[in-house]
Amino acid sequence: MSNTCSYHHQKTCLYWYLTLVFCFFSPFSVKSNELQILLNLKSALNKSTTTAFNSWQTPNSICTFNGITCNHEGFITELDLSTQNLTGILPFESLCKLPSLEKLSFGYNSLHGPITGELNNCVKLQYLDLGNNFFTGFFPDISSLIQLKFLHLNKSGFSGKFPWKSLENFTDLAVLSIGDNPFDRFQFPDQIFKLKKLNWLYMANCSIEGKIPSAIGDLIELINLELEYNFLSGEIPIEISKLHNLWQLELYYNNLTGKLPVGLRNLTKLEFFDASANKLEGNISEMGYLSNLVSLHLYQNKFTGEIPPEFGQFRKLVNLSLYENMLTGPLPENLGSWANFDYIDVSENSLTGPIPPYMCKQGTMRGLLLVQNRFTGEIPASYGNCKTLKRFRVNNNSLSGVVPAGIWGLPMVDIIDIAYNRFDGPITSDIKNAKVMSILSVGFNRLSGELPQEISKAISLVKIEVNDNKFSGKIPHGIGELKRLNILKFHNNMLSGSIPESLCSCVSLSDINMAVNSLSGKIPSCLGSLATLNSLNLSLNELSGKIPESLSSLKLNLFDLSYNRLAGPIPESLSIEAYNGSLVGNPGLCSSTNRSFKRCQLGSGMSKDVHTIIVCFVIGVTVLLVSIGCFLYLKRTEKDKNGDGHSLKEESWDVKSFHVLTFTEDEILDSIKQENLIGKGGSGNVYKVMLSNRAELAVKHIWNTKSNSRRKTRSSAPMLTKHDGKAKEFEAEVRTLSSIRHVNVVKLYCSITSEDSSLLVYEYLPNGSLWDRLHTSKKMELDWDTRYEIAIGAAKGLEYLHHGCEKPVLHRDVKSSNILLDEYLKPKISDFGLAKIVQAKSSIGNDSTHVIAGTHGYIAPEYGYTCKVDEKSDVYSFGVVLLELVTGKKPIEQEYGENKDIVSWVGSNLKGKESVLSIVDPNIPHAFKEDAMKVLKIAILCTTTLPALRPTMRRVVQMLKEAGPYRLVGIVIGKDSNLKEKENH
Incomplete structure (x- = not known):
C-alpha cells in the first residue's frame, strides 16, 4: 500500500x-x-x-x-x-x-x-x-x-x-565600417583579406599606418574603399586594379608616393576617385580611360604632363579638382559639356591654351577657378549667361580681350577675380545685377572707360580692386551706398574730379588707396570720421586746400598725402617727423613745430601788436577761468571722498599722453567711482567714463601692492611704483603699447600714475567682448559673415603686434574676453600683455618665466614644460578663439571630460566628413557651414602641439583671407550613399 x-x-x-x-x-x-x-x-x-x-x-x-x-x-x-x-x-x-x-x-x-x-x-x-x-x-x-x-x-x-x-x-x-575612431595606430590586419564577401570597407581616419598591402586585390567584391585621413605611405599597389567593381576609391590626405598604378584603367565602374593631398607624381593618363568618372580630385600632388583629352568626352563628369600640381598643356575643348557640370579648379599649374567654352552648357556650373596658369585668349561669351556661377577666378594668366558684359552682372556671383591679365574694355553697367558679389578684383589689366555709376547697386561689395588700369572720369558719386565696403583700391589709373563726400558713408572702410591719379579739389574732412580706417594713400594727385584737422583722429598704419597741391598749416598731431615722407611734394604746407617744413606765418592783415594784444587777452581770460576752476575744484574735493576718507585727488598724478587729449585729468579722476564700474579683472577694476562732450572712455584702475591694507581692499591687482626697481621697465612697456596704431588694437590714450596706483585710459568699445557675445547673458546671434570678420580683424591686430611694430609685442593672454567689439562689431585686441607683465615683475622679481602667462583653456601646451612664451604661444591662443567662433563653445566645458579642453574635444570628434559638420555651431546656417569648416581647419593648424608647426600670424591672416569667398566647396556622393562635403582648396 x-x-x-x-x-x-x-x-x-x-x-x-x-x-x-x-x-x-x-x-x-x-x-x-x-x-x-x-x-x-x-x-x-x-x-x-x-x-x-x-x-x-x-x-x-x-x-x-x-x-x-x-x-x-x-x-x-x-x-x-x-x-x-x-x-x-x-x-x-x-x-x-x-x-x-x-x-x-x-x-x-x-x-x-x-x-x-x-x-x-x-x-x-x-x-x-x-x-x-x-x-x-x-x-x-x-x-x-x-x-x-x-x-x-x-x-x-x-x-x-x-x-x-x-x-x-x-x-x-559584406560591410565593415569602422572609420572616424581614435584607435591606436595599426597596420593593415591580415584578417580583412579573409573577408571575401566584403563589398564596403570604410576605414577613414582610424590611424592606419604603413603600406597598403597587395592583398587588397583579393577583395574583388569591393565597390567602396575609403582609406583617407590616415598615415599610409608607399605606393598605391598595382593589385588595386583587380577591384573591377569599385565605384568609389578615396585615398586623400595620406603620405602616398610614386605614380598611379598601371592598370588603374581597368576600374571602369569607378565614379568617384580622390587621391588628393599626397605626394604622388607622374602623369594622369590612366584616368583618361575611366569614362564613368563623376568626380575626380587629385589636387596638391606632384603630377606632371597633360590632362587627358578624353576628359572632354566624359558624359558624367561633374567635379574636377587638380589644383597645385605641375600639369601642362590645354584643357579639353568639350570639358564639362555633357553633364550638369558643377565646378573645376585647376589653379596653380602651368596649363595653356584657351578656356573651354562649354563647361556651363547645362546651366549648372558654380565655380570656375583657373588661377595662376598660362591660359590665353578671351573669356568665352557663354560664361556671361552662366547664372549659377558663384566664383569666377581667372587671375594671374595671359588672358586678353573684352570681358563679356554678362560676367559683371552674374546674379549669384560672390567673387570676380580677373586680376593680372591683359583685359581691355570697360566694366559695364550690368554690375548693378551682382547683388551678392563681395569681391571685385580686376587690377593689373588694361581696362578703361569710366567706372559705372551702377557699381553702387552691388551692395554686398566688401573689396574693390580696380588699380593699375586705365580708368578715367570721376569716382561714382553713389559709392557711399556700399555700406560693407572694406577695401577700396583705385590707384594707378587716370581718374579725375573730386573725392566724393559720399565715400564717408562707407563706414567699414579700412583701406583707401587712390594714389597716382588726377584727382583734384579738397580732401573731404569727413574721412576723419571713418573709425576703422587703417590705411589712406592719396599721393601723386592734384588735391588742394588744407589737410583736414579731422584726419588727426585716425589710427593710420599707412598715411600718404605726398605730391599734391596741399597748402596751409599741417595739423599738430600730423606735424611729426614720422610723417615727413607722407607730406613731401606739397610746397604750400607749413608747420610751427616741424623744421622740415616752412614755418607758418601769422594770419594775414594782422600786425604783431594786434596779435600780442589778442594773446594777452586770451591769457587773461584763461587765468580767470583757471582760478574759478581751482576754487570749484577745492570745494568739490571736500565731498569727493571714497568711503575710507581717501580721495584720488589727494594724490600727486603724473600724466603721460600718447594722443591728442580732449579731456582733463580731473574728468578721469572724478569718474573713478562705484556707479561707473563695468568690470573687474586680474589686473584691476575697469570704469566707463562719460566726458562732457558725450565721448566715452574706458579706464583701468590698478592699485599698488605696497599700498596700505585699506587700499588693498579696492583691488587685488598689483602695480609697480616709482620706488620699484622695475619702474623704468614698466614705463618702457607703456611706451611700447602707446606707440601702437592699428584699427584692430584698442587705443591707449594716456596713463595717469601716482605712487599708489595707475590709471590707463583706453577708447571705449560699446559692444563688450567676444566672450560676452558668445557665452554670457549678453549673447547675440552672430551670423557667419560677422564671425568671419571678427576672426580676420583680430588676426590682423595680432599680426601687427608680432610683425608690424618696431619690436615684436607678445600679447600673452589672447582670449575672446580680450577681443572687444565696437559699434559695428569690428574687433579690437585689448589688454595686450601689460597687466601680466606688471604682475609678474611685481610679484616674483626678476624671474618671470614661472608666471602663468595666459588663461586656462587658452595656454599653449609647451608652457607646461618650458614656462616660456613666444609668438607661437599667441598663435595657439588665437586658434582657441577661432574654435570658439566656429563651434560656439567655451574653451573649458564639462562635456569635454576631465582634464580636457576644446582643442582635445575637437580633435577627438574630427574624425571624417560627417563628423566635421557636427562640430560647427548649430546656429550657423547650413549654407555657411562649409566656410566655417575652412576656418576650423586653420584653427586646428594654430593649435598644433608642436610650436614649430604652427603658422605665423602673418600666415594666419593670409589663410583666413583665402578661407573667405575665394574658393568653392564641392559636393560629391560619399560613404553610406549620403552626401559628403569636401573642401575644394
Whole structure:
C-alpha cells in the first residue's frame, strides 16, 4: 500500500514539473520576457528627449512598437532605434537575451558608456550599427557573431586596439565600417583579406599606418574603399586594379608616393576617385580611360604632363579638382559639356591654351577657378549667361580681350577675380545685377572707360580692386551706398574730379588707396570720421586746400598725402617727423613745430601788436577761468571722498599722453567711482567714463601692492611704483603699447600714475567682448559673415603686434574676453600683455618665466614644460578663439571630460566628413557651414602641439583671407550613399 502511494506521488510531481517547463518555454512566456527586455531598455534610456517610446505601451503588441520588427511567429528579429535622439547606456546583458534578434541599430544617437562583453551573446545578429555615438573604451570581442553581414561603428568613440582576430570567421561580412575612431595606430590586419564577401570597407581616419598591402586585390567584391585621413605611405599597389567593381576609391590626405598604378584603367565602374593631398607624381593618363568618372580630385600632388583629352568626352563628369600640381598643356575643348557640370579648379599649374567654352552648357556650373596658369585668349561669351556661377577666378594668366558684359552682372556671383591679365574694355553697367558679389578684383589689366555709376547697386561689395588700369572720369558719386565696403583700391589709373563726400558713408572702410591719379579739389574732412580706417594713400594727385584737422583722429598704419597741391598749416598731431615722407611734394604746407617744413606765418592783415594784444587777452581770460576752476575744484574735493576718507585727488598724478587729449585729468579722476564700474579683472577694476562732450572712455584702475591694507581692499591687482626697481621697465612697456596704431588694437590714450596706483585710459568699445557675445547673458546671434570678420580683424591686430611694430609685442593672454567689439562689431585686441607683465615683475622679481602667462583653456601646451612664451604661444591662443567662433563653445566645458579642453574635444570628434559638420555651431546656417569648416581647419593648424608647426600670424591672416569667398566647396556622393562635403582648396 505504501509503495502504491509513493508511485502516485511521483507521477503527480512529474506532471507538475513538466507543466512548469512547458509554461516557461512556451511562446507566451518568451514574448512576456521580450516585453520586459524592451521595458528595461526604455528605462535605461529614460533621460532621452525622444518620442521613440511613445508607442511602447501595454496592452499593445510588442510587434507594433516603434522600431520593432517581428517574424511570423511574433518574436523580435529587428530593433532599429537609429536617429532617435537617445542618450544613456545600452543594457546588452538583457538585449542579447532576445532569442531571434538579427538586427540591432542604434546609430546617430548620443549613447555613451562602454560596450560590454555581453554583446557577444547576440549570436544571431546579422546587422549591427552603433555608429555616430559617444561610447568610450575598447570595442569588445565579438567572435561569436559569425553570422554578421553588416558592422557599422563609424564615429562611435571607440579607442585602443580593435579586436581584429574576432573577425576571422565572419565569412558573410559584406560591410565593415569602422572609420572616424581614435584607435591606436595599426597596420593593415591580415584578417580583412579573409573577408571575401566584403563589398564596403570604410576605414577613414582610424590611424592606419604603413603600406597598403597587395592583398587588397583579393577583395574583388569591393565597390567602396575609403582609406583617407590616415598615415599610409608607399605606393598605391598595382593589385588595386583587380577591384573591377569599385565605384568609389578615396585615398586623400595620406603620405602616398610614386605614380598611379598601371592598370588603374581597368576600374571602369569607378565614379568617384580622390587621391588628393599626397605626394604622388607622374602623369594622369590612366584616368583618361575611366569614362564613368563623376568626380575626380587629385589636387596638391606632384603630377606632371597633360590632362587627358578624353576628359572632354566624359558624359558624367561633374567635379574636377587638380589644383597645385605641375600639369601642362590645354584643357579639353568639350570639358564639362555633357553633364550638369558643377565646378573645376585647376589653379596653380602651368596649363595653356584657351578656356573651354562649354563647361556651363547645362546651366549648372558654380565655380570656375583657373588661377595662376598660362591660359590665353578671351573669356568665352557663354560664361556671361552662366547664372549659377558663384566664383569666377581667372587671375594671374595671359588672358586678353573684352570681358563679356554678362560676367559683371552674374546674379549669384560672390567673387570676380580677373586680376593680372591683359583685359581691355570697360566694366559695364550690368554690375548693378551682382547683388551678392563681395569681391571685385580686376587690377593689373588694361581696362578703361569710366567706372559705372551702377557699381553702387552691388551692395554686398566688401573689396574693390580696380588699380593699375586705365580708368578715367570721376569716382561714382553713389559709392557711399556700399555700406560693407572694406577695401577700396583705385590707384594707378587716370581718374579725375573730386573725392566724393559720399565715400564717408562707407563706414567699414579700412583701406583707401587712390594714389597716382588726377584727382583734384579738397580732401573731404569727413574721412576723419571713418573709425576703422587703417590705411589712406592719396599721393601723386592734384588735391588742394588744407589737410583736414579731422584726419588727426585716425589710427593710420599707412598715411600718404605726398605730391599734391596741399597748402596751409599741417595739423599738430600730423606735424611729426614720422610723417615727413607722407607730406613731401606739397610746397604750400607749413608747420610751427616741424623744421622740415616752412614755418607758418601769422594770419594775414594782422600786425604783431594786434596779435600780442589778442594773446594777452586770451591769457587773461584763461587765468580767470583757471582760478574759478581751482576754487570749484577745492570745494568739490571736500565731498569727493571714497568711503575710507581717501580721495584720488589727494594724490600727486603724473600724466603721460600718447594722443591728442580732449579731456582733463580731473574728468578721469572724478569718474573713478562705484556707479561707473563695468568690470573687474586680474589686473584691476575697469570704469566707463562719460566726458562732457558725450565721448566715452574706458579706464583701468590698478592699485599698488605696497599700498596700505585699506587700499588693498579696492583691488587685488598689483602695480609697480616709482620706488620699484622695475619702474623704468614698466614705463618702457607703456611706451611700447602707446606707440601702437592699428584699427584692430584698442587705443591707449594716456596713463595717469601716482605712487599708489595707475590709471590707463583706453577708447571705449560699446559692444563688450567676444566672450560676452558668445557665452554670457549678453549673447547675440552672430551670423557667419560677422564671425568671419571678427576672426580676420583680430588676426590682423595680432599680426601687427608680432610683425608690424618696431619690436615684436607678445600679447600673452589672447582670449575672446580680450577681443572687444565696437559699434559695428569690428574687433579690437585689448589688454595686450601689460597687466601680466606688471604682475609678474611685481610679484616674483626678476624671474618671470614661472608666471602663468595666459588663461586656462587658452595656454599653449609647451608652457607646461618650458614656462616660456613666444609668438607661437599667441598663435595657439588665437586658434582657441577661432574654435570658439566656429563651434560656439567655451574653451573649458564639462562635456569635454576631465582634464580636457576644446582643442582635445575637437580633435577627438574630427574624425571624417560627417563628423566635421557636427562640430560647427548649430546656429550657423547650413549654407555657411562649409566656410566655417575652412576656418576650423586653420584653427586646428594654430593649435598644433608642436610650436614649430604652427603658422605665423602673418600666415594666419593670409589663410583666413583665402578661407573667405575665394574658393568653392564641392559636393560629391560619399560613404553610406549620403552626401559628403569636401573642401575644394
